[in-house]
Amino acid sequence: MTDRAIKLSIRSLFLWVVMTIAAISLVSTSGLSIYTQINAYRYELDNRANLLSKMTANAVASPLRNSSQALVEESLQFLDAADKVLNVHIYKTLPDGSNTLSAVERFASYNKGGQLLIPGKQKQLVNLDQTPLLTEDNDYLESSREIFDQETNEVLGWVYLRMSADGFSQHVIKTVLVNLGIMLFLLVFSFLLALRFQRRATAPIEKLSFFLQRTSRQRDYSARAEPSNIKEIDVLSDDVNIMLSRIQEYMHKQRQAEEQHRKLNASLEEMVSQRTNALKDANQALIQTLEKLHEFQRQIVQNEKMASLGDMVAGVAHEVNTPIGLGVTASTMMLDRLAVIERDFENKTLKASAMKRFMDESHENLNIIYRNLNRAAELISSFKQVAVDQSSESSRTFCFAQLVNEILLSLQPRLKKLQHNINVDCDPTLCVETKAGPINQIIINLIMNSVIHGFENIEKGQIDICAELITTNKLKIVYRDNGIGIPSDIRKRIFDPFVTTKRGQGGSGLGMHLVYNLVTQALNGSISITSEVGSGVEFVIVFPVSSAKTS
Structure with a gap:
């Protein structure tokens, strides 16, 4: 499609359009002329045949009424x-008296010199009545007419009349040849x-096209x-000159802009x-x-971790002081009672009732000493384990509860x-099996928070602390309380450092930031928060564990 459009020029298009219009006009005019002339000649031939058949019918009417064949042939x-x-x-x-075609017979004939008698045409008389017909070879014209008695x-x-139509064929051929000759002459x-008009119309266009090609190659927009x-080409040339002036102005401005x-x-x-x-310096x-x-x-x-550990040390020390003090008091009392029993035993004044009272008091004091020392041992053991967990980053196997x-x-x-x-x-x-230290610090910070x-x-x-395995190697901890909740502006940045509502009241704003770092970095887990004001808070912590089992 593109190749054909490129090869089609204005010159050839103009020539083809003019010749097509001329050819269509001439063919239409010649065809109409040939058709009109042929019809006119045929009409004249038909009229002549009808006239001759009518004259013949009038001439033989009277002799035919008298049934005189000689007079009929003489009239012809x-x-x-x-x-x-x-x-x-x-x-x-x-x-x-029948008027049907089967009830007629040939009565007389006329034949031009050298013409043979033709067979009967009874069956064609009605068809030829007032409608002359050409034979298939267009050589003869046949016509028929009824013979009436003028009196009755x-x-x-x-x-039945048969006349030559060879002039009709010659006339048709002559008419066609004359019109074809005129048509060919007019086409040429x-x-x-x-x-001639093509050159006058396309020469300015070719000149303008050559000018544009030269201008585009040389980039001479001042031309x-x-x-x-030609008015249209002159308008196009003016438009091209306006475009070139604008391009020249644009190029000048472009050079200035560059x-x-x-x-x-x-x-x-x-x-x-x-x-x-x-x-770079900044x-x-x-x-x-x-x-x-x-x-x-x-x-x-x-420092926050050490402060938390220091608070724990102070609390544990205070808590351990009470059972140890009770144990010291009970042991001192036992020493006093033992000195009295020794003195009575040496003086041989020891009584059975005093010995029994000493044994009862000894039993009670030893129970007091055992309970308080066991309490102190539990506190010290728990504190030791918590302190070791807080300072250790290695994994160990432990019972979560x-x-x-x-x-x-x-x-x-503290509680x-x-x-x-x-x-x-x-x-x-x-x-x-996982790191106990981060879990220890996380739960302490959440509880204290x-x-x-x-x-x-x-x-x-x-406060509810729930823990369960969601897969064979992933632990989920849910921590919730029914406190006052967290406002939305604080909740959005609860894990950011230095975010606290107790600024100036001992709050550092690092507790939840420490929790977030421990969960995401130390435990490689995730933490999410859900809270509304007045509805408490819920933390969901999920992190992987090396192994998990129940025993």
């Missing part, structure tokens, strides 16, 4: 003057005239197209270089500041003065 001799008439047959109606208006018979004349004597752009690029490169150096200072900030943050987090109980036991000095209830929902036989923030102005709160 006037046809010698008609050079086209070849044969004439006179058919007479039979005496039975009866049908006496029929006239139209072609020559189209060529202008010459005017043309010059300004080069100058701007030079100054911009220098400015970018200065800004890049300044940005980035270096920012990196150093960020490293210091991370160092300070790690130090603060470590026992770990939570040890944490609660170490927090007992015994409060009425909050802590409920642990966990399979007591669940043992996992609930005590300090969640249960503010609440005398008796409820």
Whole structure:
């Protein structure tokens, strides 16, 4: 499609259009002329045949009424003057009076000199009546007419006339040849005239096309197209000149803009270089500041852990002091009672009742000493394990419920003065292998967060700690309380460092940040929070474990 459009030129298109229009017009006109002339000649021939058959019918009517064959044939001799008439047959109606074609017979004939008698045409008389017909070879024209008695208006018979039509074929051929000759002459004349007008119409276009090609190759937009004597081409040349002037103006502005752009690029490169150096210095200072900030943050987090451990040490020391003091008091009392028994024994004044009282008191004091020393041992063991877990980053296998109980036991000095209830929902036989230290610190921070923030102005709160295996190597811890909840503005950044509602009241804002870091970094897990004001808070912690089993 594209190749054909490229090869088709205005010159050939103009020539083809003109010649097509001329050919269609000439063929239509010639065809109409040939058809009209042939019809006119045929009409004239038909009229002549009808006239001769009518004259013949009138001439033989009277002799045919008298049934005189000689008079009929004599009446037909006037046809010698008609050079086209070849044969004439006179058919007479039979005496039975029937007017059907089967009731007629040939009565007389006329044949031009040298023409043979033709067979009967009775069956064609009606078809030829007033409608002359050409034979298939267009050589003869046949016609028929009824013969009437003028007095009685009866049908006496029929006239059959056959005349030559060779002039008709010659006339048709002559007419066709003359029209074809005229048509060919006019086509040649139209072609020559189209060529002349084609050159006059396409020469300005070719000139303008050559001008545009030269302008595009040389990029000489100052050139202008010459005017043309054709109005449309002249308008096109003016439009091309306007376009060239605008292009020239645009190119001038573009060169100015490029010059300004080069100058701007030079100054911009220098400015970018200065800004890049300044940005490098600022980035270096920012990196150093960020490293210091991370160092300070790690130090603060470590201080937070040590502060938590210090609070625990103070609480455990205070808690251990009471059972040890009771044990010391009971042992001193035992020493006093033992000295009295020794003195009475040496003086031989020892009585059975005194010995029995000494044994009862000894039994009671030893029970007191055992219970308090066992209590102190449990506190010290729990504190030792919690302290080891907090300072250790290695994995170990432990019972999760026992770990939570040890944490609660170490927090007992802080929690015994409060009425909050802590409920642990966990399979007591669940043992996992993972890092106990981060879990220890996470649960301590969550519990202390609930005590300090969640249960503010609440005398008796409820804390639920649930733990379960969701897969064979993934543990889920759910921590919830029924405290005052967390506002939405705080909840969105609860895990950010230094976010606290107790600013200036001892809150550092690092507790939940430490929890988030321990869950995501130390345990490689995830933590999510759900809370509404007045509806408490729920933390869901999920992290992988090396192994898990129940025993």
